[in-house]
Amino acid sequence: MSSTLIALAAVCAANPFRVGACAPESAVARRQAVVVATAFTLFAVALSALLSDPILDLLNVSGSSSRIAAGVAVLIVGIRDLFAQPPSPEPALAGLLAGIVPMAFPSLFTPALAILAVSAGAERGAVTAIGIIGAAILSVGLIVVANVRGTHWRAAAVGSAGVVFGTLLALNGVTAV
């Protein structure tokens, strides 16, 4: 599982245009919400990566098979993003907590990102996984702050990339030892 594939899959799993679609309208609130959402997601990803070995041991899943799981999860998210409308900013928690709901959860920290973090943590080590996925999340955050609005076709384009990279990731797991 190469670093590039992990990073690309992570960006697709946390589709920036879907996240942007549920961000607050005002620039200040948006920036604050992105900081909160990114911090929350980084924490959750770090926790997933750090706990990857015990999680996989608990589930009796090998690192190679976890790649398939991550690939399938990214693929499913990609298919959803390809066809579903981006989410709405409402309902949202008040103030800074809007960065938690709906931005971080459920838009940024998707199940696909969680499974990807666990798989990458087991396969590449927690520090490397956190570094790669963390960089991807920061990139997503910057795109959201830049307020490239979440038009459906942009989210769908990332979704189609998710289908490709999810498939590649799953195949990577299938052909692993």
Place this chain on the structure above:
Amino acid sequence: MAWILMLAVVGLVVHPENCGQPTTAEVNEAAGEAVSWFGANIAGDGTFVYRYDRAVGETLGGYNDVRHAGVLLSLYQAESAGIEGAAAIADRGLAYVDEHLQPTPIGIAFGRGSIARSGSVGLLAAALDERRSALDTDDRDALLLELGRTLTAVVEPDGSVGASIDTKTGSTSGRSPFFTGEVLWALARLHLTFPDRDFDETALRVYRYLIEDRDRVESPWPPVSDHWGAYALETMSRWPNADNLRLGPDLELDGTATSDWLRRQLNLFGLQVRYESQRHGGLTRFTRGTVALPAGVGTLGEGIGNHLQFLNRFPEVAADIDIDALNDRARCVAHLLVQRQTSASQAREHRAPLRSQGAWFREDVTQMDDQQHALSALLLLKDWMPK
């Protein structure tokens, strides 16, 4: 809700793997039980019980000479590994071999009727060579060399291997997904035992064909996970000129041909082990099917065990292979075999306990090569288990 749906779908795709880490002692014990099964299920003419259905308590008939030779091989391997009495059982099985050796225009063959299989000749040669080292005897060397002559003759100029030998004319025909590796392994062993007889020249021709052309020419899909090829590669890595396997100057091989083939093989073995370990019965019967034939599971262990030994000797051939993962698969196969073997108490629940104890069944039926491959795998894998 999205999380639950997602995890449900992912759970359908990736199941928990039933993998443990049996100890060397547990693996040895399981191997000993398998040897005992052969001892309890050999007839006066040297044949073994071929198929047995424990649900009805009856043998199902049929016999296969290639598998007979394979059983003898596994028993001599057991003797080499220190399981006393295994060779004595196999020697009783040689009575059947002696009855069915046939002269042909290309050399001695082993089999019944007018068509002998090159696979039975190859496995018999491997078995007798194993016997030679296990018992430190050369009393069958003349036969071994005769079998080597036959094996050399079934190899075509391009390295492909004729599967069937017409015992009257000596002509060969057909191909088999496994005979190529069996013949290659036998030739590789013969070169180690008789280094002055030029068996290596033919072996290298088959080797080149096996790793470069075989899958493309004979079986484009699905590719063969070739445990016999794994045996052959491991044996060739003990040749004095084993460096040729890596660089292949005499074969005009691409420098990465061995690495590429090895990587493909390990991926196949690894995937199959992971898939098999996800079969737990219950609901997984619908998502993964019933468990594989025990012989099939055994071949996975044979393939991985041999490749681990090869990589232990030449790690640079596949430096990018995840050895830790490969070790995990080895332990997983051993675990599946130990767990699925019929214990004494389970055997007592059936009509003829000696037909069942130490055997591996799928849907109440066992076949002698189930025990053969499982035994060989356990012997290969035991050194990779935690002490």
